[in-house]
Amino acid sequence: MAIRNNLAVLLAARNIKLSQATKDTGISRNTLFGIASNKNKMIQLETVNALCQYLEITPNEFFVYAPDPVSDGWWYKHDYRGM
Numbered sequence: 001m002a003i004r005n006n007l008a009v010l011l012a013a014r015n016i017k018l019s020q021a022t023k024d025t026g027i028s029r030n031t032l033f034g035i036a037s038n039k040n041k042m043i044q045l046e047t048v049n050a051l052c053q054y055l056e057i058t059p060n061e062f063f064v065y066a067p068d069p070v071s072d073g074w075w076y077k078h079d080y081r082g083m
Helices: 007-013 018-025 029-036 045-055
Strands: 003-005 063-065
Touching (some): 007 045, 018 029
């Protein structure tokens, strides 16, 4: 996955447990666990906004972009000749 979030790192750096973040933000534990473990395919902007306000950060600090490595010959796996 190329776009991930830093929630687990941000909470650990602040010594905040998921249960405390749940109480403080009103976001369910299941939702926070899914986000922190980067298992969610989608995060609601309202949730990102609430977490950024809670942690006093910007979305730029919340998300990280790490592109997938491209192997040699990657263009053979995709047919780009028609473009």
